[in-house]
Amino acid sequence: MTFPTPPGGRGQDGGSAPAGQSLSAWAAGLPRQQAPVRPAPAEWAPPPPAPARRRAGVIDRLDAPDFPLADYARASADGADDDRTGRMPGIGDGPPPPPLPESTTPGAPLPPRPRSTWSRMQRRTDAGRHASPDEEPTVAHPAVPPAGGDVRAATAHDDDTEGHPLLDEQTGGLDVIVTDDRARRSRRSRRAEHHDEHADEHADDSADDSADDHDHPADDHGDSARPRRRRRPVAVVLSLVVLAALVAGIVFGGKALIDLVNPADEDYTGQGTGSVQIRIAEGDTLSDIGSTLVEADVIASVGPFVDAAETRPAATGIQPGVYGMRQQMSGAAALDLLLDPATRLFSRVTIPEGFTVQRVLTRLSEETDTPIEELTAVAADPVAVGLPPYANGLLEGWLFPATYDFEPETTPQQVLQMMVARSVQTLDELGVPEADRLRVVTEASLVQAEAASPEDMAMVAQVLDNRLAIGMKLQLDTTVNYASGKSGITTTAEDRANPSPYNTYYSAGLPPGAITNPGEEALRAVLNPTPGEWLYFVVVNPDTGETRFAVTDAEHAANVALFQQWLRENPS
Template identity: 55%
Template sequence: MSAPGGPPRRGRHASDDATGGVPASFWTGPGTPTAGEYPPGSPVRPGSGLIDRGDQTGPLVEPDWWSYGSTDHPDHPRTGGTDAHGFGRQHPSGPLPPMPVGIWDRLGPRAGSAGDDATVATARVGGRPDDGNDRDEEVLADSPASWEEQTGGLEVIGANVDEESPRRRGLRRPRRARTADVPPTAAIPAQPVLAEPPVAEAAGPLTDDEIPVVPYDSRHDRRRRRRRRRPFAILFALLVLGGIVGGIVLGGQKLLDLLDPSSRDYTGSGSGSIDIRVNQGDTLSDIARTLDGADVIASTGPFVSAAKSHPDATGIQPGVYTLRLKMSGESALELLLDPAARQVSRVTLREGLTVVQTLALIAEDTGTPLEELQAAAADPVALGLPAYANGMLEGFLFPATYDFEPDDTAVDMLSAMVVRAEQAFDALQVPEADRLTVLTKASIVQAEAAGTEDMAKVARVLENRLADGMPLQLDTTVNYANGKGGITTTAADRANPSPYNTYVHPGLPPGAISNPGEEALKAVLAPAEGDWRFFVVVNPDTGETRFARTGAEHQQNVLLFQQWLRENPEG
């Protein structure tokens, strides 16, 4: 409608009496609302007398329920349609301020809706009802959030999420739009209420950036859980990596063992105890096979490789070694080179000892009973004595250093010495037919010479006297025949008819009178050049020996020896 004579007005109700079609008593009577009493979004403009309420005009009759002040009274049920303010009834006399929206009004359908399935969007937080000012629309159009307005007021999930701004812990996001904030110009349809997780309320007001997005965005919780799990994840990754590396190593070792069984090797120095014998003449490969067969090492390859790189490995001596089971190849080699690991009884036989003296020394150093050694010496066949020895053991117990194992018998010990004597003859290339003669001469040279420098001269004296047919007349042979020691003889000693008495019998005795060494053998094989027929030690303390060509010269040397005897009566 328009006032007479004036331009038509849009969006406002006007009357000629400036009351807007409402009696003046309504605005001026008791209980007239003031500006501060109008609720936000009310169509009544305080002080203007104007009410924006759509296109409806004309006076209305006030119904009975109006004096109650609400449409929720049970005596006044809602009937009829819905007006522009969301009420089911309208004021009978004219536009009035809208009454508070009741619960049933908010749950009721909107007028003009197509059905119960129609959806009415709620207002965005911070928005305000349209007051008819187009300026707001222009501002909103240029606002960064104008796209939200273009959605029809629909709430956009995650619209206010700021991925780079931190969110406060323990905050519960308030609902963006509550029913009490909805202006009365929009009807609120019934919507299902989603239960929110019970979290602590913020201590103070929240800004839009601080409002946590729950349950639409859980990335903050995911990052927090990731940070909490990070140490455990790192530890788990390290364990997995260690397992993978260990598996690769073990798998590679297994594969290598399958491809090359000789490359298998134990780790560490082993455990337990086992005795291993290294035989005379064993090579490194022979030793490795012995160790492998006894489970000292896993295979021959690692031991042989370690032995080839060790300069002392070729010096491993025959004998019994105390090793351990399941040793690495390198550990087994180091133990074989350790003298403490070898179980031996070492016996050193010096040159010039007789069989009787030798047996006593062996018994003392090895703990073998002397009776066992004497019984073994009486059986030359068991000892492997050569036939040309004529059953005589003297001279065949070669002087050297011997290492005997705990399980070596008396026969084993004496047999080893006989073998060593034969090796010496072989090394000097002495014909077998001459060996007994050479051995006998060498035993006399060994007993008569005071030192190695005189051996070749003594050997020459023997050759010259034998060549001349002279008796040897050597005190050492007489003492052997009498079972004595020393450097002198008596008349009774020299009267002994033993074939070893060179005062009585010409030529050489039937066999050796001691066990000579290699130097004596060499002296016999290569005597010194000279025409000496006599010799005598004039000073036994220093070993000084005088050689003479004639008997008279020799007699002068004998006087020097007798003088020493007078000075040393105990000899």
């Protein structure tokens, strides 16, 4: 490209500008229509491309040493066509230069204005046409040069840029916009790489992941979606099988545990067969009794027995002991048998007050079918029967009179032990000190043998205390008969002469031990005698037990006469 030679100055072809006028001022006064475009000379070469890190812009071109500033001065004067201010945006803030007069004729025509970003953004006047011959359709070009670095090769297809080497070499301020298709392909590439990294781990799920990517593309959400994991069918089936097995184990295991802790309420039918003995201990509840019956195969389970007992109030009164039952009975039938007194297997023996040891052993032998020899042998051993030390080794007086229930397997030793223990228990309840127990039991045995009613017992006990207090012999016929081994209510002179310590006619004071086994009333009478001065008493009517008490000998002799009259009336 060559410039016209300005008058009075030198241009690039050796011309010169008029004196006193710069080249740029002169060029600015040329009218636009007088600046034809001429082909650029062959020796002209484009400036080197801008550095790779920075794109060439308008400011860069203005700073270039070979950039024709006169072209911009020319462009600024063209304000009537495009309403521009005549100055580059962002270049200076001063007022635009005045327009050149139309009569000014340059010495040579100027080249056309270079195309820039602003000329490409100029508004069109109508559809399909441009406002001026210089405006041409804008075509986007790659912002980055091809591999060879030749910008012209990348834009050779664009006919609009031919003849403008500066535009062929520089892209100006236009940035290339990457389309959504390209961004979509980039995201799909990254997702494909992520899928390849986990291909071995999710080989069975690859088909489902592809279908999921197709149905839900990443660009629909604006971000790459993480592929969802799906359970393998085999794993799901195995999980269901394990869960079903676990539930079944809980159900059947729980049922087995319940049956073990609380067996099913099975029940036999009928009255049962055979015979078996079961023992009910002291304090057993209905459930305890039912368990004992189950162990002996009397009933099948506890439930039916307890259910039947809950409807029978008498069931709470089942006594301890041994019962004769049958095996494989219904719960209700077993309950009926337990409530029958005849079912209980025991020997009930009643020992009256005032029995001697010999008479007690005889009664026990008769009632329990125990040989008398076995009972006598055990009675001779104070330690075996549990006799307390203060009893002085004497069993008489320590076999407490009461009613006893002895079970079939009870031994003679156990029988006597039970009776001795009952005597000790009664003395404990009465609060008798151990040091006084032998005396109290001995005196109570005398009261028990001489009186029949509690009132007479208390008066007899007072007579004994009164005689003992003055040192008078007791002179009781019951002690004479005990010493002689006889029974009855009378004695002979020979009997009364027996030197036995138990003969109170012969010996003063109390005998060495009891002559009978006193009951609780006789013990209470000794502990609480009726106050009085009586020294004598006599039973005037043995049939009725009437007893007369006297203070003097004359009163006593009158009472004895009444007793003799009864004897005459009852010679037998």
